[in-house]
Amino acid sequence: MKFLHTADWHVGKTLRGHSRLDEQRQVLAEIVGIAREHDVDAVLISGDVYDTSAPGSEAQKLVNHTLLTLAKEHREVVVIAGNHDHANTFEAFRPLMKAAGIEFAGRVRATAQGGVHTFTAKSTGEQVVVVMLPFLSRRYAYGAEELVTGSPSENAGHYDEAIRTVLRGLCSAFQPGAVNLVMAHLTCTGGVMGGGEREAQSIFEYHVPATAFPIQAHYVALGHLHRRQMMPASCPVHYSGAPLAVDFGEQENTSVACIVEASPGRPASVIDVPIQAGRRLRTVRGRVAELAARAEDCGDDFLRVVVMEPTRAGLRDEVLEILPNALEIRIDPSFINARTNAPTAHTGQSPRELFAAYCAQVGIADPRVSALFDELSDQEAE
Numbered sequence: 001m002k003f004l005h006t007a008d009w010h011v012g013k014t015l016r017g018h019s020r021l022d023e024q025r026q027v028l029a030e031i032v033g034i035a036r037e038h039d040v041d042a043v044l045i046s047g048d049v050y051d052t053s054a055p056g057s058e059a060q061k062l063v064n065h066t067l068l069t070l071a072k073e074h075r076e077v078v079v080i081a082g083n084h085d086h087a088n089t090f091e092a093f094r095p096l097m098k099a100a101g102i103e104f105a106g107r108v109r110a111t112a113q114g115g116v117h118t119f120t121a122k123s124t125g126e127q128v129v130v131v132m133l134p135f136l137s138r139r140y141a142y143g144a145e146e147l148v149t150g151s152p153s154e155n156a157g158h159y160d161e162a163i164r165t166v167l168r169g170l171c172s173a174f175q176p177g178a179v180n181l182v183m184a185h186l187t188c189t190g191g192v193m194g195g196g197e198r199e200a201q202s203i204f205e206y207h208v209p210a211t212a213f214p215i216q217a218h219y220v221a222l223g224h225l226h227r228r229q230m231m232p233a234s235c236p237v238h239y240s241g242a243p244l245a246v247d248f249g250e251q252e253n254t255s256v257a258c259i260v261e262a263s264p265g266r267p268a269s270v271i272d273v274p275i276q277a278g279r280r281l282r283t284v285r286g287r288v289a290e291l292a293a294r295a296e297d298c299g300d301d302f303l304r305v306v307v308m309e310p311t312r313a314g315l316r317d318e319v320l321e322i323l324p325n326a327l328e329i330r331i332d333p334s335f336i337n338a339r340t341n342a343p344t345a346h347t348g349q350s351p352r353e354l355f356a357a358y359c360a361q362v363g364i365a366d367p368r369v370s371a372l373f374d375e376l377s378d379q380e381a382e
Helices: 021-037 057-072 087-099 138-149 159-171 288-293 315-322 351-362 367-381
Strands: 002-006 042-046 076-080 102-105 116-120 127-133 179-185 219-223 229-231 237-239 256-263 266-274 281-286 302-307 326-331
Touching (some): 002 021, 021 057, 021 256, 042 219, 057 076, 076 127, 076 179, 087 102, 102 127, 127 159, 159 179, 179 256, 219 266, 281 288, 288 315, 302 315, 315 326, 351 367
Parallel strands (some): 002 042, 042 076, 076 102, 219 237, 281 302, 302 326
Antiparallel strands (some): 002 256, 229 237, 256 266
C-alpha cells in the first residue's frame, strides 16, 4: 500500500505580523495534488496542524477543506494533535470528523478506546494498523501510561520510559500479516531541530530514543521537528519536516511530502516529493547602497535584512523603500558599540553631553538626532 506522510503545517502562522494564509493555502493544495498524482491509499498528518491552540476561522476553514477534499477522494485520513494544537478540541471534533471519514486523535487512548486505527488499503486489500501517539507533555505522560497499560506508573521522572511503555502497549495491536504503522509527535534523541520549534517542548525531558519504536513497525511517521530527516533505528523512522518554513531559522530547510510504500514482511521505501509552493525566506546583509544594488535579485522572497552600518534616523524607512518585502531589519552587532557595566561619572555633565555620550554608546551617529534633541531641550527650558 502507499501513503503520504506530512506534518507541521502550522496553519494560521504569521511571520513578523504578516499573514501567510495564502501561502499555506497553496502548500496544502499542492499536498492534495501530490496525493492525487501518486494515488495514495492514505494521508498521515503527524501533528501541529495549526500554529496555535485557538486558530482563527480562516485557518480552520482551510484545514477542514483540505481534510474533507482528501477524504472525499476515498483516501484514509489520519490526524494526530501536536503541541501547538488543542488536544481537547481535537477530541471534541473526533466523532464529527469520523463521520466524514477522517480519523482525529487529540489524546492518547487505550487500544480498545480508539488508540489504534485500522483500515483496508483500497489499492491492495492489505490490512493496515496505525498506532496514534499525539503529543504528550511530561505532565500527561504518566497518566497515559497508566491508561494504556492498566497499571500504576513505575517510571515517574523518566519521560522517555513512560513513552516507551505507552508505545509497547499500543503496538501490541500490531498484526503479523498487516502493514503496521506508528504516528507520533515528539522529539527523537539526536534529532536536528528545524529552527522554528518550541525548544522548551523539544529538549531536556522531552525526547525519546528512536530505539523506542519496535522493529515490527514498517514505518514511523513523526512530526514536531521541522527538518526533513531519518532517524537511525531498527525500523524506518522519519520526520517529514514542515512543508513551509515557519521562520527565518528554517530558510535552508527542504520542504517535501513523503510518499511511502509498505507491504507486510518488509520495511517501507520512501520517496521525497519537493513542495514548490510558498515564498522563500532569505537573510541578506550589506550597506544600504549594496542592498539597493541587489534588490532585484531578492524577487518575491520574504527578507531578514542585516544592515552593515551604524543606525541613524530614517534607516528603517530607507531599507523598506528598496526592499519592501523586508519583514525584519537589524543592525549587525559589529556596528553597535558594546555597552559597558562600568560606572560612569555624570556629575557636571549637561543634558546635551549626556545624550551625546548615550548616542556614542549605542552607535548612533546622525547629526539630525542631535539637532532634534537640542531643539526639544531648548523648548523644555523655555
